[in-house]
Amino acid sequence: MKNDSKVLLIEDNAGDVRLIREMFRENSRHEAELTIVSTMREAEGHLATRQTDLILLDLGLPDAQGLEAVRLAHEAAPHVPLVVLTGLDDELLAVKALKEGAQDYLVKGDIDSRGLLRSVRYSIERKTAEKALRAESHELHKKEARIRSIAENLPGFLFQCFVDEADCIRFEVIWTPGFEFLDPMRSTSSGTAYSVLESVHPSDRQKLTDAIINARRIGSNWEQTLRLVAPADKELWVHATALMRPGEAGDTVWDGVALDVTDQIAMEMRNAELHVKLRQAEKLEAIGTLAGGVAHELNNLLQPIIMMTELVLANSLQSHRQVELLQRVVDAGNKAAEIVQRILAFGRIDEATLQLLDAATIVGEAVGFISPLLPSSITLNVDIGENVGMILGDKTQLTQVMINLVTNARDAIGAKVGTLSISLSNLGAGCDRPVLRAGVILRGAYAVLKVSDTGTGMDEAVVRRAFEPFFTTKEVGKGTGLGLSVTYGIVTGHGGQIQVDSIPDRGTTFSIYLPIKEVLSTAANPGAASNTASAVNTESSLSAALSARPEFVAPGSRTMHSSSR
Amino acid sequence: MAHILLVDDEPLVAESLSLAMTSIGHTVVAARNGVEAMQRVLEENVDLVVTDIVMPSKDGIEVIMEMRRARPDISVIAISGGGRHGTSDFLKMASGLGAFATLKKPIHLAEFVETLNRSLSV
Numbered sequence: 001m002k003n004d005s006k007v008l009l010i011e012d013n014a015g016d017v018r019l020i021r022e023m024f025r026e027n028s029r030h031e032a033e034l035t036i037v038s039t040m041r042e043a044e045g046h047l048a049t050r051q052t053d054l055i056l057l058d059l060g061l062p063d064a065q066g067l068e069a070v071r072l073a074h075e076a077a078p079h080v081p082l083v084v085l086t087g088l089d090d091e092l093l094a095v096k097a098l099k100e101g102a103q104d105y106l107v108k109g110d111i112d113s114r115g116l117l118r119s120v121r122y123s124i125e126r127k128t129a130e131k132a133l134r135a136e137s138h139e140l141h142k143k144e145a146r147i148r149s150i151a152e153n154l155p156g157f158l159f160q161c162f163v164d165e166a167d168c169i170r171f172e173v174i175w176t177p178g179f180e181f182l183d184p185m186r187s188t189s190s191g192t193a194y195s196v197l198e199s200v201h202p203s204d205r206q207k208l209t210d211a212i213i214n215a216r217r218i219g220s221n222w223e224q225t226l227r228l229v230a231p232a233d234k235e236l237w238v239h240a241t242a243l244m245r246p247g248e249a250g251d252t253v254w255d256g257v258a259l260d261v262t263d264q265i266a267m268e269m270r271n272a273e274l275h276v277k278l279r280q281a282e283k284l285e286a287i288g289t290l291a292g293g294v295a296h297e298l299n300n301l302l303q304p305i306i307m308m309t310e311l312v313l314a315n316s317l318q319s320h321r322q323v324e325l326l327q328r329v330v331d332a333g334n335k336a337a338e339i340v341q342r343i344l345a346f347g348r349i350d351e352a353t354l355q356l357l358d359a360a361t362i363v364g365e366a367v368g369f370i371s372p373l374l375p376s377s378i379t380l381n382v383d384i385g386e387n388v389g390m391i392l393g394d395k396t397q398l399t400q401v402m403i404n405l406v407t408n409a410r411d412a413i414g415a416k417v418g419t420l421s422i423s424l425s426n427l428g429a430g431c432d433r434p435v436l437r438a439g440v441i442l443r444g445a446y447a448v449l450k451v452s453d454t455g456t457g458m459d460e461a462v463v464r465r466a467f468e469p470f471f472t473t474k475e476v477g478k479g480t481g482l483g484l485s486v487t488y489g490i491v492t493g494h495g496g497q498i499q500v501d502s503i504p505d506r507g508t509t510f511s512i513y514l515p516i517k518e519v520l521s522t523a524a525n526p527g528a529a530s531n532t533a534s535a536v537n538t539e540s541s542l543s544a545a546l547s548a549r550p551e552f553v554a555p556g557s558r559t560m561h562s563s564s565r
Numbered sequence: 566m567a568h569i570l571l572v573d574d575e576p577l578v579a580e581s582l583s584l585a586m587t588s589i590g591h592t593v594v595a596a597r598n599g600v601e602a603m604q605r606v607l608e609e610n611v612d613l614v615v616t617d618i619v620m621p622s623k624d625g626i627e628v629i630m631e632m633r634r635a636r637p638d639i640s641v642i643a644i645s646g647g648g649r650h651g652t653s654d655f656l657k658m659a660s661g662l663g664a665f666a667t668l669k670k671p672i673h674l675a676e677f678v679e680t681l682n683r684s685l686s687v
Contacts, residue, residue: 292647296619299646302671304581310674311584337671340647 005032005124006051010073011058011085012038016108020056023113032120040064040072047077054124055082057102059093066093070100081127083119103127152176156259159196161242163216165250169209171196178260181230201227201235212242216252220244225261237265295340302340306333356517357395359388359447363424366402373406374420378413381421388426388447389516397490404487405451405510412455412508421452427513445516446496452509458502466500566590567685568609572602572616572628573644578670582615582644585677599623603631611639613684618645618655626655629662640684646670 007024011017017036024034035050037043040063046052057073059065064072073082081103086094094105103123106116151158151174158174173182173196182196200208204226215222221243228236242256309329312318318326367382374380402422409420427446458466467488491498495515502508569586573579574597583593594609596602600622605611614632618625629641643659644667656667665684668677 295647297646299670300575300578303575303646304577306671307581307585307674307677311581311588314588314674333671 005053005120007032007034007054007056007120008043008046008050008052009034009036009056010038010040010043010061010069011036011056012061013058016058016085019111020116023111023116026113027117038062040069043073044076047073047080052077052080054120055080056085056106056120057082058085059090059097060087067096067100070097070102074101079127079131081123083123154257154259156238156257157182159240159242159256159258161212161254161256163212163252167213167216169197169212178230178236179228182228199228199230201229203227212254215242215244215254219252222254225265235262236260237262298336298340302333302337306330306337309333355392355395356390357393357398359391359424359449359514359516360384360386362391362393362395362398363402363422363449366399367422369399370403370406374410377415377417378410379419381419381423383421383423383425385423385425388424389445391447391494391514392517393494393514394490398494401487401490401512402449402451404484405512408484408510409451409453409455409508412453412457414455416455418454418507419452420454421450423450423452424448425450426516446513447516449512449514450509451512452507454507457504457506457508458500459504463500463502467498566592567612567681568592568594569681570594570596570602570605570609570611570614570616572596572599572614572620572625574598574617574620578617578646582672582677585674586615586681589678589681591681599625599628599631602628603635606632606636606639613681614639614641615681616641616643618643618659619647626658626662629659629664633663640665640687642666642668642680642684644668644670644672 009017009020011020017038021034021036024032035046035052037046038061040061043055043057047055055073055077057069059067059069061069070082070084082101084094084097084102084105085108086097086105088107088109091105091107094102094107097105103126104119106119154176157176157179160172162170162172164170173179175182182199183194197205197209204224208224208226211222211224221241223239223241225237225239228238230236237260238258239261240256240258242254244252244254246253306329309326313323313326313330363384367380367384371380406420406422413420425448427448467484488498491512491514497513499511499513500508501511569591571579571583571586571593572595573582579595579597583595586593594605594611596605598620599616602614602616603623606614614628616625616628625643625645629643632639632641641659641664643656643664645655645659647655647670656669660667665687666680668680
C-alpha cells in the first residue's frame with residue numbers, strides 16, 4: 001500500500017468513524033489520507049472530483065442501504081476498489097456485495113487495525129493488478145484482432161507444420177475464404193480425421209513430404225510451390241514458405257504462410273504456351289520458305305528426267321520392254337512432281353485469285369476429294385441444291401475451306417460412329433435474312449454451305465475462341481490451331497460470313513455464306529466462267545506496274561490485293 | 566521451222582528443252598540469264614522466246630517486260646519451277662504482263678510441243 005493512499009470512508013455512525021480513524025492512526029507506517037463522508041450523496045460528490053484509491057463503505061447509510069449502496073458506489077467510481085463494512089449478523093449481505101464487485105468485506109466489531117489495513121492494502125493491489133491485466137488483455141485482444149484481420153485477408157493462408165520423431169507430418173491451418181476445404185475440423189467421408197496432405201495434388205504430395213522430412217533432418221526452413229485440389233477438382237497453386245522454430249518433445253515445428261499464386265502460374269503457363277505456338281508458327285514459316293526452295297530445285301531436276309525420257313520414248317526404235325521401263329521413269333517423275341506441288345501449296349493462304357465459279361461444282365469437286373479421307377464409321381450425307389448460283393472466288397482457297405471444315409468434323413466425331421453432313425443451298429434474295437451470331441444481317445443472295453457433324457461439340461467458351469489463330473483443342477502435333485482462322489480469313493476475304501452453332505456432346509454446324517454474283521456476263525460470253533482465269537495477284541510493286549500498263553491486263557480479269565483484305 | 570531463243574540458267578533444263586525443240590526441227594539459241602537473252606534478241610532474228618522466270622542477273626519477268634517494249638511482235642513463253650512464292654504466282658505475273666503462254670516445270674514433251682506450235686502459228 002502506498003503511504004499516501006487516499007481512502008474514502010463512507011460511514012454515518014460516529015462511533016465507527018472514530019474507531020476506524022484510530023486504527024489507521026495506530027499503524028503509522030502505512031499512513032493513509034482518510035476522507036470521511038456520511039452520505040452516499042456526499043460520497044458521489046467526492047468521487048467525482050477527487051482521486052480515490054479505496055472506498056470503505058458502510059451498508060447502512062441514511063440515503064443508501066445494502067446492495068443498493070454497493071451499486072451506487074460502484075457506479076460512482078467503477079475502477080476504485082471497494083471494501084464493505086457490515087454488521088455482525090449480516091455476512092450473507094457481505095457475500096452478495098462481493099458479487100456486486102466489492103473487493104472484500106469487514107465485519108464491524110470484529111475488526112482489528114492490522115486486519116483492516118491488510119484488507120485495504122490487498123484490495124488496492126488486487127484492483128491495480130486487475131486493471132493492469134485488463135489493459136494487457138485489451139492490448140492482446142487488439143493485437144489478435146489485427147492478426148486475424150491480416151490472416152483473413154491474406155491471399156492464401158497461415159499454417160503450422162509439425163513433424164514428430166517418426167517423421168509423421170501434421171498440418172494445422174488457419175484457413176481463409178477460398179481455402180475452407182483445409183478446415184482441420186473437417187472429417188473425411190470415411191470418418192477418419194482429415195489431413196491437409198489429402199488436399200495436396202497427388203503429383204505434388206511426394207515432393208512436399210520429401211522437402212519437409214529433409215528440412216527436419218538438416219534443421220532448416222522449407223519452401224514449396226504446389227497445387228492444392230479444391231472441391232470440384234479445382235486446382236489452386238500456392239507458394240508455401242515455412243520457418244522453423246523450436247518445438248516441444250521431439251517435434252519439429254514450422255510456422256508458415258502459403259500464398260495463392262494460381263493466377264501468376266496460369267500467366268506463366270500461358271506465356272510458355274504462346275512461346276511454343278510462336279515457335280510453331282516460325283517453324284511453319286521456315287518450312288514454307290524451305291519448301292519453296294526445295295520445290296524449285298526438284299522441278300529443275302525433274303524437268304530433264306521427264307523430258308529426256310519422253311524424248312527417248314518418242315524414238316520408235318525402243319523395244320516394248322524398254323518402252324515399258326521408260327514409261328515407269330516418267331510415271332515416277334510425275335509422282336515426284338505432284339509431291340512437290342503439294343509441298344508448294346503448303347501455307348499459302350494470303351494469295352487469292354478470284355474467278356466466277358459455280359458453287360455447286362466447287363462443292364461437288366471438293367466432296368469428291370474429301371470423301372476418301374473419311375473412315376467407314378462416319379456416314380457422309382451430301383445435299384447439293386440445283387442452280388445455287390455463281391460465286392466470285394478462289395477455287396483453291398474454297399477447297400481449302402471445305403477440307404478444313406470436314407477435317408474438323410471428322411476429328412470431332414473421332415473413333416465413334418457418326419454422321420457428317422454437307423449441304424449447299426441458296427439463300428435467295430426473297431428469303432428472310434438470318435441474323436447471324438455476329439449481328440450481321442445479310443443483304444442480297446447468298447450460297448449457304450453447311451458442314452455438320454454429330455461429334456463432341458463445343459461449349460460456349462470454345463466457340464468464342466474457335467477462330468482465334470493458334471487456338472486448338474487438339475493434342476500437340478495434331479492441329480496447328482490455324483485451320484479455322486484460315487477458314488475465317490478466306491470466307492471474309494470472299495465477302496462472306498461464317499457462323500458456328502454447337503452443342504456439347506451433340507455436334508457442330510458450320511454455316512458459310514458466300515455472296516452470289518449476277519451472272520449476266522455468262523449469258524453474253526458463255527465461256528466466261530472458265531476463261532476468266534487470267535486474274536493476277538502480285539507483289540505491290542508489280543501491281544503498280546500493272547495498273548500503269550492496263551494494256552497488259554487481259555480484258556475482264558480482276559485483281560484482288562490480298563493486303564486490302 | 567523456227568529460230569527459238571531459250572533462256573534458262575539450269576544447264577540440264579536448257580539441254581532437255583533444247584533437245585525437245587531441235588527434235589521437231591527448230592533451231593535453238595541459248596542464253597543463261599536475262600542480260601544475255603536481250604543481247605541475243607538484238608543479234609539474232611528469233612521467232613520465239615522461251616524463258617525461265619527465276620534466274621540470276623536479269624530474271625524472266627524483266628525479259629518479258631523488255632520484250633513487250635522492244636519487240637512486241639515476238640511471242641514469249643514463260644516457264645517456271647517455282648520458288649519462294651510458288652510456281653503459279655510467277656506464271657500468273659508473266660501471264661498478266663503479256664506472256665503468250667505459261668508452262669510449269671516439269672514440262673511434258675507433248676504439252677511443250679503443242680504450246681510451241683500454238684505460239685508459232687499466231
